[in-house]
Amino acid sequence: MSSLSLRRCLLRVLPILALSSVLSSPAAATLLVKNAQLITVDPVQPVTMSGWFLVGDDGRIAALAAGQPGDEVSADEVLDAAGRIVAPGFISAHSHLYMSPVRGVGFDSTLYGWGRALGPILRRTTGDDIYWFTLHGSLDFLRNGITTAYDFTNSGVNYTPAVGLNEKVPYGVPREGPFEENQIRAKADAGLRFVNSVGLPRVGAPAETRARYENVLTFFNAFARDEPLALKMAISGGVQRAPDIGAAHLEAALMHDHGLINQSHFLESPERVAEQQAKFAWYEEAGALGPQMIFGHFIQVTDAIVAKVAATDSRMCWQPTSNGRLASGIPDVTAYRAAGIKVGIGLDDQSCTDISDPFQNMRIGMYTMRALHSDAAAMPVGDMLFLHTLGSAQILDIDADVGSLEVGKFADFLVVDPRAPDTGPIHNLLATYVLACGLRNLDLVYVGGRRVAAGTTMLSYDESIVRHEVDTRMARIKADIAVSER
Structure with missing residues (x-):
């Protein structure tokens, strides 16, 4: 078994209080997500749970568990999901x-x-x-x-x-x-x-x-x-x-x-x-x-x-x-x-x-x-x-890296708020997410533990530059088509 596979197995079976013995040093953790309604899409652990996870400096999930993280768990940045849904991208x-x-x-x-x-x-x-x-x-x-x-x-x-x-x-x-x-x-x-x-x-x-x-x-x-x-x-x-x-x-x-x-x-x-x-x-x-x-x-x-x-x-x-x-x-x-x-x-x-x-x-x-x-x-x-x-x-044979919230996979995830706009009481978390949520409820997008979008605002690139380039180039193409059709 590889060291990564062994680590994933340990994190799944060890009690939460024992996590500190297998986690990387706190300095290596870049992001802690807590107070989340997790949709893991993981075939091994529960698909839905109230819990938390930690992202390492390699952009991958280093730990994930139900409940609250212990005092020994820390990171450079803390995202308090405040009961919002956190699901894989x-x-x-x-x-x-x-x-x-x-x-x-x-x-x-x-x-x-x-x-x-x-x-x-x-x-x-x-x-x-x-x-x-x-x-x-x-x-x-x-x-x-x-x-x-x-x-x-x-x-x-x-x-x-x-x-x-x-x-x-x-x-x-x-x-x-x-x-x-x-x-x-x-x-x-x-x-x-x-x-x-x-x-x-x-x-x-x-x-x-x-x-x-x-x-x-x-x-x-x-x-x-x-x-x-x-x-x-x-x-x-x-x-x-x-x-x-x-x-x-x-x-x-x-x-x-x-x-x-x-x-x-x-x-x-x-x-x-x-x-x-x-x-x-x-x-x-x-x-x-x-x-x-x-x-x-x-x-x-x-x-x-x-x-x-x-x-x-x-x-x-x-x-x-x-x-x-x-x-x-x-x-x-x-x-x-x-x-x-x-x-x-x-x-x-x-x-x-x-x-x-x-x-x-x-x-x-x-x-x-x-x-x-x-x-x-x-x-x-x-x-x-x-x-x-x-x-x-x-x-696509990329499930070792993406597709679910699991230890060892990239921390590519969404934060979705079913209360803004309000979709009503949650009777089943999966049903609310799939049937009642939409882009209007999408708050944050993370790739590799790095926030790339907040609402409709992109944080990874200045979109005004992109729009100018696209508009200018499309105008040139349309003008060329118009000339050819005369």
Whole structure:
């Protein structure tokens, strides 16, 4: 057993009075949170309790217990929660942060029409533009209680539209960059914890495409050595739009050679369903199925596809809000989970969820499942919160670091006040949190024990600078579009 695992076990079984024998020295504790109504989402300890926790100078939870801390427990800063709810930060297991400044485009379209509406804007972005757009999206997430995101990045490659599902011709032309590196920096500059997902645009032969990805991987690994916000790299699977099976083989090779997870937008839209379903066999033939494979959306499925995903321990990521916004359909998540598929939840593209609201996302998902099955128990409140926190961490294989309030994990948490505005008496803490609380009740957001947002005010970055940059850059892009349309 590792020293960290042993320490976590000791802290769970030792009496509170004995904690001083295993805690770090008081000088190493940066934050003490007390008088909290804790929602831990921990499968071992109670999910809810009145208690406290201590954050070490590494940004991780050093101790957590019910009741009050003893006199021997101290820290540089004390947060008296005064009976407010303290819960783990939400995880968006499927996000496109650079899309934050393009809300309101293609607003009455399904997936493909919406994508075409965004094209004239996105094709004109530079690497610097995407840095500021990603920063804008990252701050937006943090303000709304999302402390970790799986981010599909913008590759900075333009394609000529083609006919049919294969909307990208074999080779693309890179725009002025760098793109990928700037998006990594932007998320870290905002203070957002992240999994960085990079696509495999065809910029040449397969070896060139692979080399392009591995260059970004090398940059990320060096960056992450000194940046705990950077959790891991991933692949943005592109088989749904690929012209041939070579894309699946390249993704599978990178997954196996570098131990990468791969999340692929797949079986999302009700358009062109037969073409989408036929390509599932490509992933199977390439050997990509398994715990490293995540299917984003996974709506237009067959029983055989569901059975194969479950049998191989492949995963699924659910986007309740965007599925409704783009009229993509309703994935039967209840049935998927019953089949044994692990499920996470994402806020998806900020231009097709409009408000990055994880509380709304949970409720839309819960209500949809209950209505689909005419069964109020089809998606319990505790399960719904689990999927948007620890469940999402599990499918991304980052649950050793985030997803719940546990000793050894990063102290990424929210302080939520159900009394401001007042939601009434609390009969069940989980029910109040999931069903009655919202962004209006969100008081504070912490990442690694550091306060990054208070109410709607960001503390990690001067937003006036971001807004000026985004507005200026978008004005340039719009002016260029106007000239081209004359």
